[in-house]
Amino acid sequence: MELTRRQTLTIGSGTFAFAALAGLPAFASLTDDAVAAMTNGAELIDGGIDITAPEIAENGNTVPIAVSAPGAVEIALFASGNPTPAVATFKFGPLSGSRSGSTRIRLAKTQDVVAIAKMEDGTFRQASATVKVTIGGCGG
Amino acid sequence: MASGVKPRVKVPKKATAGDVITIKTLISHKMESGQRKDGDGNLVPRSIINRFTADFNGQNVIDVLIEPAVSTNPFFEFEAVVPEAGEFQFTWYDDDGTVYETGKKIAIG
Numbered sequence: 125m126e127l128t129r130r131q132t133l134t135i136g137s138g139t140f141a142f143a144a145l146a147g148l149p150a151f152a153s154l155t156d157d158a159v160a161a162m163t164n165g166a167e168l169i170d171g172g173i174d175i176t177a178p179e180i181a182e183n184g185n186t187v188p189i190a191v192s193a194p195g196a197v198e199i200a201l202f203a204s205g206n207p208t209p210a211v212a213t214f215k216f217g218p219l220s221g222s223r224s225g226s227t228r229i230r231l232a233k234t235q236d237v238v239a240i241a242k243m244e245d246g247t248f249r250q251a252s253a254t255v256k257v258t259i260g261g262c263g264g
Numbered sequence: 265m266a267s268g269v270k271p272r273v274k275v276p277k278k279a280t281a282g283d284v285i286t287i288k289t290l291i292s293h294k295m296e297s298g299q300r301k302d303g304d305g306n307l308v309p310r311s312i313i314n315r316f317t318a319d320f321n322g323q324n325v326i327d328v329l330i331e332p333a334v335s336t337n338p339f340f341e342f343e344a345v346v347p348e349a350g351e352f353q354f355t356w357y358d359d360d361g362t363v364y365e366t367g368k369k370i371a372i373g
Contacts (some may be wrong), residue, residue: 186335203333207299211333214342217324221284221343225326228335230297261335 155202155209159240159250162200168240168250173199175239176226177253184231184261192224193241193249199225200242205235230261269293273354275368279346287318287325290339291356291364297332313338313364315357321350346370 159168173193181187191199191214201211214225223241231237234256241249274288291313298310312332318325325344344352349372356364 206333208331210331212331213329215327217326219320219323219325219345221345225340225342228339230333230335
């Protein structure tokens with residue numbers, strides 16, 4: 125998707141205003157961009173999606189994360205403090221038993237993990253969880 | 265490089281028709297993120313599994329797009345509906361083009 129400077133600014137400020145309204149901390153701009161690419165700038169609704177993550181992860185190399193959103197067709201996970209925020213996208217097929225999944229991810233530092241669910245009616249839900257990371261998991 | 269890649273899957277042997285079952289999958293893979301540097305300061309090239317799919321009798325259960333932020337030995341747990349007896353087919357797609365497959369049969373009873 126090609127974005128002009130003006131459009132990028134509009135999307136950015138819109139997301140920021142929403143984040144401020146919802147009383148959430150502003151996410152890193154890379155995450156904003158990744159989320160906007162998925163939602164096409166649609167409004168994000170809080171609730172209707174659960175994210176389960178440990179409060180403190182001693183080892184950032186394997187942090188267990190579980191997400192579930194009844195009625196979702198797709199759930200994407202983003203790690204706002206990683207060099208590249210995208211983590212994984214779960215797409216559910218016709219035989220999916222529940223719209224949930226869990227995996228283990230890498231987190232570079234203490235940060236928010238954001239889950240965005242695309243629902244059957246085309247709306248987007250979001251949830252986030254803060255994970256404190258003792259030892260980062262991106263090497264270097 | 266993809267040596268010693270071994271998929272492991274846990275599926276119940278039996279289920280009642282229409283049941284929702286939990287499936288756990290794990291594949292041994294180093295998932296080199298492309299962010300790490302070797303001893304000489306050169307970036308180690310990315311080498312990960314970028315997609316995982318699970319199907320039952322040809323119908324999709326879950327399709328996961330995987331980025332470098334997923335840990336070594338990627339593990340996935342999810343739920344599936346079992347409408348009839350049949351076989352689950354699990355497929356992992358490596359960056360180097362290799363496809364790893366494994367199947368698990370499930371009976372109704």
